[in-house]
Amino acid sequence: MTIATELAQTIIDPKAYSQREIVDAAFVKIRAQQPLDKAEIDGFEPFWVVSRHADIKEIERQPDVFHNGDKSTFITNIEGNQRVQMLTGGEPNLIRSLVSVDGLEHKNLRGVVFPHVTPRAIRPLEDAIRGIAREFVDHMLTFDGKVDFAQDVAFLYPLRVIMTVLGVPQEDEPFMLKLTQELFNNADPELNRARAELSPEEMLKSLWETTMELENYFKAVTDKFRANPTDQINSLIANAKIDGEYLNHRQLMGYYIIAATAGHDTTSNTTAGAMWALAERPGMLSQMQANPELINAFVEESIRWEVPVKHFMRSAVSDIEIAGQQIRAGDWLMLSYQSGNRDEAVWADPFDFRIDRDQNPQIAFGYGVHVCLGQHLARMEMRILWEELFKRLKSVEMDGPGERTISNFVCGPKHVPIRFTVN
Amino acid sequence: MRRWQCRYCGLIYDEALGLPDEGIAPGTRFEDIPDDWYCPDCGSEKGDFDLIQS
Numbered sequence: 001m002t003i004a005t006e007l008a009q010t011i012i013d014p015k016a017y018s019q020r021e022i023v024d025a026a027f028v029k030i031r032a033q034q035p036l037d038k039a040e041i042d043g044f045e046p047f048w049v050v051s052r053h054a055d056i057k058e059i060e061r062q063p064d065v066f067h068n069g070d071k072s073t074f075i076t077n078i079e080g081n082q083r084v085q086m087l088t089g090g091e092p093n094l095i096r097s098l099v100s101v102d103g104l105e106h107k108n109l110r111g112v113v114f115p116h117v118t119p120r121a122i123r124p125l126e127d128a129i130r131g132i133a134r135e136f137v138d139h140m141l142t143f144d145g146k147v148d149f150a151q152d153v154a155f156l157y158p159l160r161v162i163m164t165v166l167g168v169p170q171e172d173e174p175f176m177l178k179l180t181q182e183l184f185n186n187a188d189p190e191l192n193r194a195r196a197e198l199s200p201e202e203m204l205k206s207l208w209e210t211t212m213e214l215e216n217y218f219k220a221v222t223d224k225f226r227a228n229p230t231d232q233i234n235s236l237i238a239n240a241k242i243d244g245e246y247l248n249h250r251q252l253m254g255y256y257i258i259a260a261t262a263g264h265d266t267t268s269n270t271t272a273g274a275m276w277a278l279a280e281r282p283g284m285l286s287q288m289q290a291n292p293e294l295i296n297a298f299v300e301e302s303i304r305w306e307v308p309v310k311h312f313m314r315s316a317v318s319d320i321e322i323a324g325q326q327i328r329a330g331d332w333l334m335l336s337y338q339s340g341n342r343d344e345a346v347w348a349d350p351f352d353f354r355i356d357r358d359q360n361p362q363i364a365f366g367y368g369v370h371v372c373l374g375q376h377l378a379r380m381e382m383r384i385l386w387e388e389l390f391k392r393l394k395s396v397e398m399d400g401p402g403e404r405t406i407s408n409f410v411c412g413p414k415h416v417p418i419r420f421t422v423n
Numbered sequence: 424m425r426r427w428q429c430r431y432c433g434l435i436y437d438e439a440l441g442l443p444d445e446g447i448a449p450g451t452r453f454e455d456i457p458d459d460w461y462c463p464d465c466g467s468e469k470g471d472f473d474l475i476q477s
Contacts, residue, residue, distance in 0.1 A: 061433060118466030120459075361430075371432040371465045 008039035014187035097254035154272035167232030269412025273306030304362030432465035
């Protein structure tokens with residue numbers, strides 16, 4: 001038996017994700033009735049929906065059996081997949097990045113940046129990031145008690161942090177923000193390239209144009225950093241060699257693009273979602289002000305809550321049984337992190353936002369060898385922002401309804417209107 | 424022989440197997456791994472590993 005069509009359509013519908021409760025309700029039913037089963041939707045290759053925390057972990061623990069890069073890494077219809085292969089000369093993903101490669105290629109590419117983003121390696125950045133956080137807190141306080149926290153703080157602060165780490169000049173930040181939003185929010189008329197409702201064909205065309213614009217930008221970055229290497233991430237990528245050779249064009253561009261886009265958009269979404277949760281919970285701010293150690297728990301809970309990457313796809317390279325289901329070689333699987341992070345088997349109260357959990361094994365960053373490269377930096381920059389903001393903030397509440405992006409992949413709140421007072 | 428697990432990415436360090444690719448021989452006790460070692464998958468520090476089987 002396959003998952004009911006209505007439920008299957010809901011969990012891939014970008015508009016449903018803009019009203020998150022609809023997707024959450026669908027996954028509650030899926031976890032209860034068919035936690036690992038197939039979805040069959042017209043126009044799409046059938047795929048398994050992996051909804052439970054434990055099953056997602058089991059699959060991510062076996063990267064030799066479940067590949068990222070053999071098929072599209074995010075849900076795409078058959079026609080879209082065919083067009084991507086035409087555009088890329090046979091590859092299933094427009095961008096060849098860390099999330100869409102496997103095995104030795106993945107290990108080698110990840111190794112270029114990995115030693116520079118470990119907790120120990122990023123510790124010396126703390127003061128510089130705190131300086132940026134203070135700047136954005138000051139900026140927020142100029143708004144005289146009312147601000148759209150998503151647009152005016154959450155989108156901008158992680159952008160400044162990652163661009164500083166990468167070595168992108170400050171004047172290029174608006175360009176990077178615009179192209180990131182085009183890349184991840186293609187279904188949202190407010191944020192996509194055309195600023196309009198697009199057909200699936202138009203969305204792919206738009207994605208391709210955005211990718212080409214990013215590639216044109218980064219071609220100059222390679223030349224710049226090969227001429228004058230620095231210790232910034234883009235310089236490491238530009239100058240990296242595997243087996244004595246520079247990264248090829250697709251690898252280079254994929255690396256720059258994933259670092260420059262996913263490197264801030266996910267953190268922005270989580271930061272905006274955290275403020276939304278805080279503004280709806282009177283008392284939580286003063287709790288953290290009285291006990292700042294709770295800020296780490298607030299960060300972790302906001303990552304679980306917001307889960308900015310809604311899913312990734314995997315494909316099986318051999319037959320294997322998972323949770324009693326027989327997966328066949330070639331099968332496509334959707335790992336739903338949104339569902340995994342609300343699994344009742346792990347959290348007794350998954351729909352409560354709590355900062356007093358004993359344990360919070362959220363899997364928003366993924367698991368295993370493909371776990372998010374920037375997870376420690378993301379945690380650190382969020383912690384620092386809240387430490388700096390909570391020193392100044394006296395009260396905060398919502399000043400109207402928040403609004404979420406229309407997207408089924410990387411997304412979160414796009415408007416978080418708040419009212420605040422300061423000490 | 425005991426097994427330890429990274430709380431951030433799930434990597435398991437099995438003392439019986441060591442991590443030969445990382446220069447840690449089979450049979451190496453977790454305590455004997457240098458303190459500045461970090462998880463080869465996610466970069467977490469030695470203190471972020473939990474004992475899961477003793």
